Amino acid sequence: MAMGLDQQKSIPWRLMCAGVLMLPLSPLLGGLAIIAVCSWSWWREGRSHLQQPLTWSLALLSLLLLLSALQSEDTSTALLGLANFLPFIAIFIASRSLIQQPQQRQQLAEAIALSSLPVALIGLGQQYLGWHGPIDWGWLISWQLEAGGTPPGRMSSVFGYANPLANFSVIAWTLSVGLTVQAWRTRPAHRPWPRAIWGWGGLVLANSLVLFATSSRNGWAVAIAIALTYAIVLGWRWLIAAVGAMAALILGAAFGPAPLQSPLQQIVPRAIWARLNDDLYPNRPIETLRTSQWQFAWDLSCDRPIWGWGLRHFSQLYQDHSGQWLGHPHNLPLMLLAETGIPATLLLYLSVGWVCYRGVTHLNPLQPLRTQTNLIPLMLLLAFAATTLFHLIDVTLFDARINTLGWLLLAAIDPGGTSPQPQKPRGEDLGVETR
Numbered sequence: 001m002a003m004g005l006d007q008q009k010s011i012p013w014r015l016m017c018a019g020v021l022m023l024p025l026s027p028l029l030g031g032l033a034i035i036a037v038c039s040w041s042w043w044r045e046g047r048s049h050l051q052q053p054l055t056w057s058l059a060l061l062s063l064l065l066l067l068s069a070l071q072s073e074d075t076s077t078a079l080l081g082l083a084n085f086l087p088f089i090a091i092f093i094a095s096r097s098l099i100q101q102p103q104q105r106q107q108l109a110e111a112i113a114l115s116s117l118p119v120a121l122i123g124l125g126q127q128y129l130g131w132h133g134p135i136d137w138g139w140l141i142s143w144q145l146e147a148g149g150t151p152p153g154r155m156s157s158v159f160g161y162a163n164p165l166a167n168f169s170v171i172a173w174t175l176s177v178g179l180t181v182q183a184w185r186t187r188p189a190h191r192p193w194p195r196a197i198w199g200w201g202g203l204v205l206a207n208s209l210v211l212f213a214t215s216s217r218n219g220w221a222v223a224i225a226i227a228l229t230y231a232i233v234l235g236w237r238w239l240i241a242a243v244g245a246m247a248a249l250i251l252g253a254a255f256g257p258a259p260l261q262s263p264l265q266q267i268v269p270r271a272i273w274a275r276l277n278d279d280l281y282p283n284r285p286i287e288t289l290r291t292s293q294w295q296f297a298w299d300l301s302c303d304r305p306i307w308g309w310g311l312r313h314f315s316q317l318y319q320d321h322s323g324q325w326l327g328h329p330h331n332l333p334l335m336l337l338a339e340t341g342i343p344a345t346l347l348l349y350l351s352v353g354w355v356c357y358r359g360v361t362h363l364n365p366l367q368p369l370r371t372q373t374n375l376i377p378l379m380l381l382l383a384f385a386a387t388t389l390f391h392l393i394d395v396t397l398f399d400a401r402i403n404t405l406g407w408l409l410l411a412a413i414d415p416g417g418t419s420p421q422p423q424k425p426r427g428e429d430l431g432v433e434t435r
Helices: 007-022 027-050 053-070 075-084 086-098 102-128 162-185 195-214 217-234 237-255 258-267 270-276 290-303 314-322 332-340 342-361 372-390 400-413
Strands: none
Touching (some): 007 027, 027 400, 053 075, 086 400, 102 162, 102 372, 162 372, 217 237, 237 270, 258 270, 332 342, 342 400
């Protein structure tokens, strides 16, 4: 794993990958490993970190978040909310210097994808074999694992709730698809079906089953968008047509006119179309609808545009307004606007957008996106895009596992001090014809 890496960084990097592998099952063990490596990075290269303009930008963001908390009505509550941001910003800054080489980016993608296997197996057992908990080993492992999932009928596995599991699975699914494509395009001529194809392909299937069982409309939509992106990049017109036809069938079954809807509902599973059009959960109170939450969050941001109302304040404000308790407004940008104000929100998205822009422009311009040189950073970009899109309809960063993976993916996207790879011989092309 450490071949070609700085020998002083090989052991910390192995520990980082081990932490990523353990993270979904044991946030404590995985988190401690990642924190230990990032602390080592700060101790060894702290001066270098502090000289980076991006660090200055994130330091200003941290200051704005702190000032916002101090301006809030319940300062202690808002200060506690900083725990969802400041430690992860520090992890991101440290990780940028650790993830510098193409093989490290590949290993990170592999570690995240592999970590989804036990999560999927436990979830499938929970949903279809009657497995249930609780399994409580103190801080080491704590799984509620309620029979039938949480909410009832929706797989939650070790995450305790369906939506964080869906977010995690769509990240792992995106990376597994990319790794499967890579294994297929680089397979040796004498072994047309190497084990890598079966392994990564199996993870694609497992995470597809998990996404279906979570009944997450958000997860389904993001997965379809990522599948279309892969199809376009790889030039797979058949997949574009297949995904488009599948989406048309599902939307027709859920929202089509009655003469068309009835026959399509015989083809599409009810668990899908009835989830999309809310037939599974009819007559929901208007206060529980996302549109109501978004409107209220927007109104809050208009009332206090500079400093916001303070982190972790939305729930109480919404309950006072509607009588309904909600943990968040199911949209990260609106939550940040309402709770931290326009300056902090704008600075966060500008900083993240700058990293993504650098990642896109760092793709080797001498080779097509589908070549091996570009496929690994591309799949990392898509995985980060997947969790970013997910946060437009939900907010799952309160789960430290999702939060950590998001910042690690962003660190892997950042090219840092690396430079584009020189043009490789034609043999390294993944085998897709250039059109």
